Amino acid sequence: MPEVYSSSHKPHKSHQTQEVEKKLHSIAKPSKNAMSAFSYFPPHVKFVGTDNQEKIILLLRRHPITTIPTIFTAFFMVIAPIFVGFIPDIATYIPVNYQLVAMLFWYMITLAFIIEQFLNWFFNVHIITDERVFDVDFTHLVHREITDANIDQIQDVTTQMSGVLHTTFNYGNVIIQTAAQIPQIEYTAVPNPDKVAQVLRELRVQEEIEKIEGRVR
Amino acid sequence: MNLEDLTSFNLAQGVWYGMEALVIVGLSLYIIFAFVVVRQVNQMTDTLEVGFEGPIRFAAWLHFLFALATLGVAIMIL
Numbered sequence: 001m002p003e004v005y006s007s008s009h010k011p012h013k014s015h016q017t018q019e020v021e022k023k024l025h026s027i028a029k030p031s032k033n034a035m036s037a038f039s040y041f042p043p044h045v046k047f048v049g050t051d052n053q054e055k056i057i058l059l060l061r062r063h064p065i066t067t068i069p070t071i072f073t074a075f076f077m078v079i080a081p082i083f084v085g086f087i088p089d090i091a092t093y094i095p096v097n098y099q100l101v102a103m104l105f106w107y108m109i110t111l112a113f114i115i116e117q118f119l120n121w122f123f124n125v126h127i128i129t130d131e132r133v134f135d136v137d138f139t140h141l142v143h144r145e146i147t148d149a150n151i152d153q154i155q156d157v158t159t160q161m162s163g164v165l166h167t168t169f170n171y172g173n174v175i176i177q178t179a180a181q182i183p184q185i186e187y188t189a190v191p192n193p194d195k196v197a198q199v200l201r202e203l204r205v206q207e208e209i210e211k212i213e214g215r216v217r
Numbered sequence: 218m219n220l221e222d223l224t225s226f227n228l229a230q231g232v233w234y235g236m237e238a239l240v241i242v243g244l245s246l247y248i249i250f251a252f253v254v255v256r257q258v259n260q261m262t263d264t265l266e267v268g269f270e271g272p273i274r275f276a277a278w279l280h281f282l283f284a285l286a287t288l289g290v291a292i293m294i295l
Contacts, residue, residue: 034269046266059267095233097294101240104287108247111280115254122273123261136264141257144264 014213020206024057027198035122037061038191047127049134049146058128058199060190062121063171070117077110126187128199130206133176135185149180152207157200159193176200237295244288251284 030041039045039059047056081103084090090099120138127134133154137145154176161172174187174196190196258277262270 034267039267042267044266044268048264098236098240101287101291101295104290105244105247108280108283108287111283112251112254115276115280118276119258119261119273122269123265125265138257138261141253142260144260146264 014209016209017206017213020202020209024199024202024206027195027202028192037063038195047134047136049127049132049136049148050129054129054131056127056129057203058196060126060128060187060196061124062189063169063191065165065169065171066189067117067121070121074110074114074117077106077113081106126190128196128203130203133178133185133200135187147182147185149176149178149182149185151200151203152211153179154200154204155179157197159197161193174200240291240295241288244284244291248281248284248288251281255281 025041028038028040030043031039032043033039034044036042037060040057042056042059045056045059050056094102123136123138125134125136127136130151132148132150135147137147139145156177158175158177159172160175161167161170166172169191171189171191172193174190174193176185176187177183178185187193187196255274255277258273262273
C-alpha cells in the first residue's frame with residue numbers, strides 16, 4: 001500500500017519522559033576516558049550488538065583494584081631473570097646462547113601474559129543501553145559470548161557488596177534477574193553498583209512510560 | 218664425518234642437539250599462538266570500539282614480531 005502521509009516530525013516526549021531523562025543524566029558525570037571502568041554516556045563507543053537507534057548509557061568493566069594481583073605477577077615476571085643470575089655456576093650447566101634464547105622466550109611469555117590479562121580486563125564488559133543490557137565475555141583465546149536481555153524483561157536487580165575491599169573502593173556485583181531465556185545476568189566487581197542499579201531503575205521506568213505512551217520500538 | 222668424529226659424538230652433544238630441535242619446534246608453535254592473539258584482538262576490536270584500538274593492535278603485532286625475532290635468533294645462535 002502506498003504511503004499516504006509521512007511526517008518527519010519526531011514524536012513528542014512527555015513531561016514524565018523528560019523528567020526520567022533528567023534524572024538519568026544527573027546520576028553520574030559523562031566519561032570520555034576509554035580506559036574507565038565506569039563510563040557513563042560514553043561518546044565514541046560502538047558495540048556490535050546494538051542497533052543504530054540504540055544509545056549506550058553505561059559501559060562497565062571490573063574495578064581496577066581487582067587487577068592488582070595481575071600487576072604484581074607481571075612485575076615479578078619482569079624481574080625474575082635477575083634472580084636467575086644469583087644461581088651459582090649457571091654458565092657451566094647451560095651454555096650462554098641457550099641462556100640468551102631462554103631469556104628472550106621468558107620475556108615473550110611475560111609480554112603475552114600482560115597482553116592477555118589486559119585484553120581480558122578491557123574487553124570483558126557489561127553494557128547498558130536505553131533498550132537492553134549486555135554481558136560480553138571473552139573466556140579464552142577464540143571464544144566470545146554475548147548475553148543480552150531487554151530492559152522491560154528485567155524483573156529484579158540485586159547489588160552485592162561484601163568485604164573490606166568492596167566497601168572501601170565502592171565496587172561489587174550487580175545481579176539482574178530477567179524473564180529472558182537466560183534468567184540471570186551478573187555484572188561482577190563493577191564500580192558504583194548502587195548507581196548501576198539506579199540507572200537500571202530509571203531505564204525501567206522510562207520503558208514503562210514508553211509502553212503507556214505507545215512509543216515502544 | 219670420519220670415524221674419529223663419530224666416536225667423539227658423545228651423549229651430551231646429542232642432548233644439546235635434541236634440545237635445539239625442541240626449542241625451534243616450540244618457538245615455531247609459539248608463533249602460531251602469537252598469530253591467534255592478533256586474530257583475537259581483531260575480533261575483540263570489531264566487537265567493541267572505544268577509541269583505543271590502535272595501541273591494542275600495535276601490542277598484539279609487537280608480540281607477534283617479538284616471537285618471529287626470537288625464533289630467528291634461536292636459529293642463528295643455537
